[in-house]
Amino acid sequence: MRLLLVEDDDHVAAALTAVLSRHGFEVHHARSGEEALRALVPEAAAFGVVLLDLGLPDQDGYEVCGKIRKRTSTPVIMVTARGDVRSRIHGLNMGADDYVVKPYDTGELLARIHAVSRRGAHGDTAAASGSGLRLGTVHIELPTRQVTVDGETVQLTRKEFDLLALLAQRPGVVFRREQIISEVWRTSWEGTGRTLEVHIASLRAKLRRPALIETVRGVGYRLVAPAA
Incomplete structure (x- = not known):
């Protein structure tokens, strides 16, 4: 699976990329919201999941999530230190599929990535009968x-x-x-x-x-x- 990692801290991105690569992911790193949006324009369908940090240098991560959701249905997982319920709800309202709070366990992140990526394979609708x-x-x-x-x-x-x-x-x-x-x-x-x-x-x-x-x-x- 190709994964878009949106993270402005190169050290954090390098460590996470190494872990994800060991588990079979091909990681594309974007350092800003604008760079992430450019990456999604020609190849949105090529990414299985977007990992989005909220503390970006050029745009608020919530705003970036809203723009991503307008361009593609690719699942978005917000990865941030903002762990209060209000921030989580706001992230989901902006179109995020899941929300992981730093610091997190690597196994937890991997499980969430696999969970949201299965959405496409199983379909979006929980109730498929009737109009x-x-x-x-x-x-x-x-x-x-x-x-x-x-x-x-x-x-x-x-x-x-x-x-x-x-x-x-x-x-x-x-x-x-x-x-x-x-x-x-x-x-x-x-x-x-x-x-x-x-x-x-x-x-x-x-x-x-x-x-x-x-x-x-x-x-x-x-x-x-x-x-x-």
Whole structure:
């Protein structure tokens, strides 16, 4: 797999490139946001994953992520020291597929790379049957992957849509955390649990319906169907 590493620190980039190369990745290093965007123009499909640092010299990493998402559907993993929940949610809102906080374990990063890269092989949609799902004023259009709330389109990331579509298949039914991680992230790796929590928080905020997705403590989540 070819991987685009966006990192302005040459020492960090060299160390990470060495590790990734040993695990079979071909790494292209970009030192700035502009350099990364140029690399994606002619060969976006050639990169399996983009590893994006947020502390870039020319542009804010969140802004770069938004520009990348407009150009390509290549999975983006943000790699940064900003570990608070608000920063994670903002990163996911900008189109990132995952978020890894420094310092991180190499095994964790590799697992996340493999998890997001499997998205293309397994398809983007968690619920593939039927044309749409309606939950009160929330409408989920499966074929076009569009969600509207009160008639207004809500922009969701790929994983947010997959997560919502999965829960909406069976309103009122509790989905175990392990089941959600397996079906949406295509992995059984336990470390993905924190990412799941961030995606749930982001969905609640974007849908403006905090009570729509209920946390079942110690088990998982379920979608609460609005009263008719």
